Amino acid sequence: MASEVWLSLKASERSLLREALNHYSGSERAEEEEIKAMLQKLDHAKPQPWVTIRMEGGLVDEITDNSFPVRLYDYDVDGVDEPEFDEDGRACVISEFEPKTA
Numbered sequence: 134m135a136s137e138v139w140l141s142l143k144a145s146e147r148s149l150l151r152e153a154l155n156h157y158s159g160s161e162r163a164e165e166e167e168i169k170a171m172l173q174k175l176d177h178a179k180p181q182p183w184v185t186i187r188m189e190g191g192l193v194d195e196i197t198d199n200s201f202p203v204r205l206y207d208y209d210v211d212g213v214d215e216p217e218f219d220e221d222g223r224a225c226v227i228s229e230f231e232p233k234t235a
Contacts, residue, residue, distance in 0.1 A: 139181050151175055196230045203230040 142150065154172050157163045184203065187195040196203055207226040210216045216224040 141181055147175060193228060198233065199230060200232050202232055204228070205230070 151172060154168050154175075158165065158168050182198050182200050184199045185195075185197045186193060186203075186205075187197075191209060193205055193207075196205075205228045206219055207228065208223060210224045210226060213224075213226055217227045219225050219227070
């Protein structure tokens with residue numbers, strides 16, 4: 134099963150990766166089409182998105198530009214009748230925001 138991951142690369146790392154892929158191009162160790170596809174991904178890769186979270190009065194007002202799910206943990210549980218709990222057992226309110234679609 135294919136998965137998508139964010140991989141932050143500096144220009145020098147990107148160059149090194151391109152060089153390594155070109156080195157294996159034509160080799161029996163790798164499929165030519167796979168190498169071409171990976172080089173194309175590198176050429177057309179977009180920078181990692183910035184996610185903007187706007188808060189007003191202690192509440193999240195808006196989350197924009199999220200191309201992935203965002204889970205927000207709010208530990209200010211004063212007055213919350215039935216808090217949830219994070220993975221460490223701390224009381225909180227958990228809000229989930231689905232990815233924005235174009």
